[in-house]
Amino acid sequence: MKDIELINGMKIPCIGYGTFPSTDKLVINIPIAYKAGFRMLDTSKGYHNMTYIGQVRRESPQVKEMLICTKISFPSRIFKIKRDFIKWKQELGLTDEEPVDILLMHFPYPSLYIDIWRIMEELYEAGQCRAIGVCNFEVKHLKNLMQHCKIKPMINQYELHPMFRQVELSEYCKQHEIQIMSYSPVARMDSRLIKHDELVKIAKRYSKTVPQIIFRWNIQHEYIPIPAASKEEHIYENIDIFDFNLSDDEMMTIDSLEAGMRIRYDPNKIYGLKTKLKYFILHVVFSMIKMLKKLCYKRC
Numbered sequence: 001m002k003d004i005e006l007i008n009g010m011k012i013p014c015i016g017y018g019t020f021p022s023t024d025k026l027v028i029n030i031p032i033a034y035k036a037g038f039r040m041l042d043t044s045k046g047y048h049n050m051t052y053i054g055q056v057r058r059e060s061p062q063v064k065e066m067l068i069c070t071k072i073s074f075p076s077r078i079f080k081i082k083r084d085f086i087k088w089k090q091e092l093g094l095t096d097e098e099p100v101d102i103l104l105m106h107f108p109y110p111s112l113y114i115d116i117w118r119i120m121e122e123l124y125e126a127g128q129c130r131a132i133g134v135c136n137f138e139v140k141h142l143k144n145l146m147q148h149c150k151i152k153p154m155i156n157q158y159e160l161h162p163m164f165r166q167v168e169l170s171e172y173c174k175q176h177e178i179q180i181m182s183y184s185p186v187a188r189m190d191s192r193l194i195k196h197d198e199l200v201k202i203a204k205r206y207s208k209t210v211p212q213i214i215f216r217w218n219i220q221h222e223y224i225p226i227p228a229a230s231k232e233e234h235i236y237e238n239i240d241i242f243d244f245n246l247s248d249d250e251m252m253t254i255d256s257l258e259a260g261m262r263i264r265y266d267p268n269k270i271y272g273l274k275t276k277l278k279y280f281i282l283h284v285v286f287s288m289i290k291m292l293k294k295l296c297y298k299r300c
Contacts, residue, residue, distance in 0.1 A: 014219055043071075152178070182225045
């Protein structure tokens with residue numbers, strides 16, 4: 001299994017183990033995932049499972065070899081992100097000296113995502129995390145972010161599968177050396193994808209399952225899939241994808257399945273007017289406090 005190198009030189013696995021929506025079952029499944037060959041976990045405070053990950057790390061020392069990717073998921077706590085971050089580390093079983101491997105922003109929160117990114121930059125520069133990135137950011141969000149910030153995102157994690165390839169976004173990320181992580185890589189086992197005739201044919205050709213073909217397609221495109229699985233046989237199956245290569249024609253066939261089939265959240269529609277207004281007010285207050293602190297510092 002090869003590693004992927006981020007723009008800052010950090011190397012991360014080319015496939016990760018998704019922990020959503022599992023909670024207490026992770027105590028059993030993470031050691032299985034490690035034994036199967038997974039070396040990266042994807043989580044978030046919003047998944048309500050970080051304490052179980054910490055428990056596993058304390059009880060199974062070898063699991064500490066697995067990189068942890070977590071996310072900022074509560075923008076309303078913008079004034080307490082750094083304080084919360086310390087608590088997350090404790091939950092995950094990390095010491096004060098150990099950095100979080102990857103810290104992402106879960107969504108492009110209206111009016112707040114640039115403010116939050118600047119806090120993430122500070123955490124990164126302080127050595128509190130080894131890489132920073134975003135989730136669910138579209139091209140317009142990435143462009144705006146990079147116009148205002150010092151450090152550009154190293155990762156963008158978003159919904160990506162053969163029937164929802166987000167071609168413009170994927171090409172933009174590749175062009176700007178932003179590593180793509182694909183969540184819901186098998187569209188939550190949607191039958192329109194899993195039972196697609198072309199994928200079934202290719203799977204039979206290699207004596208593999210359709211999900212294995214899709215994960216292999218991700219790997220050959222240099223996307224990082226983060227499949228979730230709760231059954232032991234599926235955990236092993238998901239990473240058993242390094243003993244074959246899809247041909248160029250097969251890759252093109254899978255590429256051609258694009259159908260705009262989004263199954264998860266649309267970042268343009270997830271927030272209503274009330275939430276947007278709330279975030280705008282938080283941004284104004286946050287900006288004013290920051291400005292006042294600067295003025296006080298200059299006078300002192």
